[in-house]
Amino acid sequence: xxxxxxxxxxxxxxxxSQQQLRVAKIIDEKDFPVNNETNIYKNKIAIASYGTExxxxxxxxxxxxxSQKAIFELAWRxxxxx
Numbered sequence: 001x002x003x004x005x006x007x008x009x010x011x012x013x014x015x016x017s018q019q020q021l022r023v024a025k026i027i028d029e030k031d032f033p034v035n036n037e038t039n040i041y042k043n044k045i046a047i048a049s050y051g052t053e054x055x056x057x058x059x060x061x062x063x064x065x066x067s068q069k070a071i072f073e074l075a076w077r078x079x080x081x082x
Contacts, residue, residue, distance in 0.1 A: 003072075003079055005029045025079035040068055
């Protein structure tokens with residue numbers, strides 16, 4: 001499951017979604033200016049920024065993972081289907 005901004009690369013990205021077993025939904029960049037990548041796996045969260053501030057971190061916490069999954073689910077329910 002992936003939330004992504006609508007941009008010129010979106011069509012190229014989503015055309016391989018089924019092949020890569022991925023489901024993507026679109027978020028509006030002007031309403032939700034998210035400029036980093038967040039990955040949740042096991043009891044860890046990896047956050048990376050590839051913009052002007054190159055930065056990355058991994059948080060290992062079952063409580064924080066549970067909260068971030070709930071926030072993601074809320075965003076997923078409100079996003080547009082691609």
